[in-house]
Amino acid sequence: MKVLNKRYLALIVAAAMGVSACGSDGKDGADGEDGAPGPGPNPPTVEASEITNVEVINHVIEEGKVTFEFQITNEDDALIVGLQKANAELSAMTENGIARSRDSYEGVQVGGSASETTEGASLTVLDNGNYEFVAPMPHVTAGTDGIVRLAVGGGDAIAKSRYIIVSKPDNVHTTTTETCQSCHVDYAASHLKHPSYTAINTDGETDLVAGCMTCHGNVARDDGGYARNTMQKIGHINHQKFEKDFAPTNCYTCHAEPVINTSIAGNGCSDCHSTDNADIQAIIASSNEFDARAFHANSALIGLEERQNIRANHYTTTSAPYIDDSLVWDNYPQGGWCTTVALFNTEGESEVQLNIGQMYAAGTLTYAGAYIHGHFNDSLVGRPSPRGSDQYIENEDGSRSICYPHLDGLDSSYRLADLVASTRVTFKQFEDDGGYDGVSFTSYSDVVDHTGVKTQEYERRHAVTTDSCTTCHNNETNYHKNGSYTEGGLDCVACHNNGQDRSAKNSAPGFGPMVHSMHWGVGASATDPDGNPNSATKLNAENCVSCHADGIDLNAIPNQFIRAKAFHGGDNTKMASPITANCFACHNDDSALNHMIQQGGSIDEEVVADWYTQPTSESCATCHAEGKSYGIEKFHIFERSF
Template sequence: MKNINMCKIALLIATAIGVTACGSDGNDGAPGEPGEPGQPGPGPTPPVVETSTVTNVEMINHMVEEGKLTIEFAITNEDGVAIAGLKDASVYLAAMTEQGIQRSRDGSVGGNATAGGDKPTEGVSLEMLDNGNYQFVAPMAAVQADTQGLIRLQVGGGDIAKSPYIIIDKPEMTHTTTTETCYSCHVDYATSDIRHSGYVALNTEGEVDFVGGCMVCHNNVPRDIAEDGSSLNTGGYAKNTMQKLGHINHQKFEKDFTPVNCYTCHAEPVMNTNLAGNGCADCHSVEGAKFERVMSATSTNFDARDFHAKKSGLANLKAMRNGYSAETSVPFKDENGVWCTTMALFKLDGETKTPVHIGDNYSHDLTSHHPDTPIVYAGAYLHGYFNNSLVGRFAGHGSDEVKTDNADGTRTHCFPSPSAGFDAADIMASARISLSYDGWTDNDGKESLSFTAYSDAINQSSSEEVPYERRLAVTNDSCTTCHNSETNYHKNGAYNDGGVDCVACHNNGQDRSAKNSAPGFGPMVHSMHWGIGNALSGAKKDEDGNNIANSADSLNADNCVSCHAEGVDLNAIPNQYIRAKAFNNGDQTKMASPITANCFACHNDAQALNHMEQNGGEISAEKGSGNDGTWFTQPTGESCATCHAEGKSFGIEKFHNFER
């Protein structure tokens, strides 16, 4: 995991200035008054200010005593100068109880106190001990000397800027999720417009403590509700517990996400074995006697993450993903001059690769599982390959395609009728093999796990092999963080390794519809998450049956680091056209320049498009007819990288976040 520094808390640097006085070369003179020659004096007083635009806090000490909490801290302004005259501070303590973290509104558990403001707490005191150093005494009737708790401090108000919220103490194992797991999607939550973004807290080292900050209010214990449905001030602070926010609010993403994949969020072991305890009742009925028996029969030391993974079939999926691999050969011509490729499937056991006989284990019947014949799909395609890009489908799934199962278990696909228009391209192959398995079906009714293989290419003129290389601008787990179930969006594609399996169909030379939202892989992904395609999938509908935006829409679209962990180099994008839809008119001859296609997927208003077109960008250019042209050999005129490459005056990183 990466260390997340949102706003490093500056440390107070106490600068001591010594003054030395020189006597005569002879005997020392008589002692003088303090500060006079020959007598040490106090020296100059360090400077202080009474205003700040930034307030930095250094924790010195805190003490939990019966009925009160005492905190000592020092504050400086944006220039590191000590601040005097602080009158405003607030502190919250959510206590660790047998039920977990809890803070009630009536003060019966935990507590809070405020100095300054409109309603200061009775008995509170905030005293400056010396320049910039303060003591904050906060009365809390329910607090005892042995109380452990989650403590959050904030200081400042008026002319002194408010500091960030700071978690100054937190019991061990307060929560099993982490800032890193939450920030896989909620990158830099504090900069978003999502509710309560201003409450994101830091720890005393200046690092974001996202979950700890949330739990100060969203405790493990909910606020009590009266019989008439009204909220009481007893129990916990908020109606929604932290675990309910995690479990319920994260249940219904659009595609291939399962909440029972607990490892997505829970980085630490989850040891709860009590059905009525924190978290279980959010999803399981407390009347579930069957589940009670499961829990009572299970060791008190079991990890609930493993329990759910095994129960749902996720463990089996993970084992299968690690237990097989697919390969396909560089395209070759058979004795009749027909282009072919040969695919193979291997079962893995450590370093040992055992061939799986595709023909003997193939069945295309998806109506039931086939433990003895697990292969439910085996398909191959040939592609044009030019300038490190797939530029179209050269051959595949034709009516005269010839499939041959070989004695060694491999399968050869030959294509007597390839497409025209690829004379300038190298030829490469992709193959996809899908295996059925027990214990899993997703909401699309698919019951298979897919393995995609890409071959190197061959130069048609020289017959030399050309390494298949494709620029990958996302991290390996970019997709699987959210699409975590290992099922497949459609047609048995897979999300692993940044969705590279999808490129066999969603590439620069094949404009897959994506609800007519965008061409190519990158533009399609941008659009389907945050652009015009966001609400077009039809996965979510309102009461009137109208499509509504998917879950990604509520996240910060400019937080590109969610997928692009190492930035985006606009200069590295090949300067060649990609296929484009012609605004739903069915015309397949239109092309788009690549950076414009990606940017327009989100920045799709007329003003943005006008800017792109003025700088050479195109989204609907006539550059060839079907597959019989040389469109992929032609450079575009877009000059986006001139101004928007990283480090430039209007670099992409100045408007999109690529750092955690």
């Protein structure tokens, strides 16, 4: 088996065509008499490196050994001479999956490993920068297939290279680098176990799963493998309580390719299931095409497919707020503001409008309500409507109108804000879910002035990607109060916005600061409703690309205050400047806060009239916007490594 890189392929083609590297027949060269070729250029060589790059020219698996030919260069692309160290592993494909036995295993051993110190090994210089490494592996035969891994260098002078997956069998794993690093982002840069073992392929791309499987194969140590934890156990067991509303049985989150098992005793199944489970045995035995992903998605326990179908086949619309002077209230003057929510099913050939009132009475829906918000400078700045004063009107077409008393005179602090409505409809899923764990649809209306005239379409800066929440919170349910994880948590903004001084477990105000704190700040120390710690703290907080795939433009953040009770606790409402509020959610020690305050930031301004119209004094973007001398991208990761 031979792998040719582009550099060597070009030389081979040139030689085959009889083309000189200098483009001449040699007659004009310094020593070109009689057509004799002139001296070729001598590429620079070095004896040390800070980075060691490896170009694998070929490898051959033979009886009892694996032979590699490769070239190494340093960070400046200079050829490296004086290499003294190399090591290689081969984890073999067996009837039980990938395995590499330790020398101490007393059964039939498979695979192997070797370094330059192994008896019978040789590391030979072929030319400047070019080497041959013969790695003795007694249990390997010419027909052995498996994952082959190589690394060279190490010591004081020549840095150790990245681990390289030289070859691997087709379909050897059904998870991918992309699915793992959707959460871990760049495992090689993490603080988790063995980050330095993160491997690349011969094209220089991260091959995370194959690199891990070289040691953590499908066979555990006591059964002839290398590590006690197989890759399946790491994925299936170690991630079961990864995060609130993370369903390990939503296999599609990690398994991009079909997972075909023919026996419950096979790889993966026995990690979670008893091997004598007759029902599951029967299901697996019924078809050689059995895809374990689909089986778990259909599981009645989690109802994942049902929730996915509900979300895929429904949507809602929300009308702009409008005045209805016929409304009568017990404690308020006649008249008020309304918005109308309609629910549609798109499952058939043509979409159908559903009757919200009937579905609510039947228990199919557990919630169908709305709020009227203040809207200023593309931000939600609170709710001027009195809490608990809403009344519902069921319309003949099946829509529902939700109405509040007239706003003028009730709360004069919103006189400079326009109005926008948000609605939420929730499908019930479980008998004991309290109405929250179903599937919700939230939508926002156009914006109107205080006479009901449209001023603009709804806009709200939302700097996260659509799937930034559902990558981890993958079970298609809601968080709480019917807020959905879809669309990057856009539903949450209806309650957690610039004008709602929510406590959020005393984490932070607003949406962005709350998310930062609940995952990596003071709010992360709290436990979820099941008593589990917030496991997002195990991930690198600086891996902002998990949510902010398009980066962050600090200059685009509206320069207006947000309500900030949660920074202080109790019932005292204050104001905070927005960048300071977001940064302080994680960087919350005294020195960090002092730095922010010195640059005009604040978390404890007293609330003033028309507070949402007042500009702040923070100047964070001057130094920390992307591209600046202390740009945010220099300290946080906004690009993926794959």
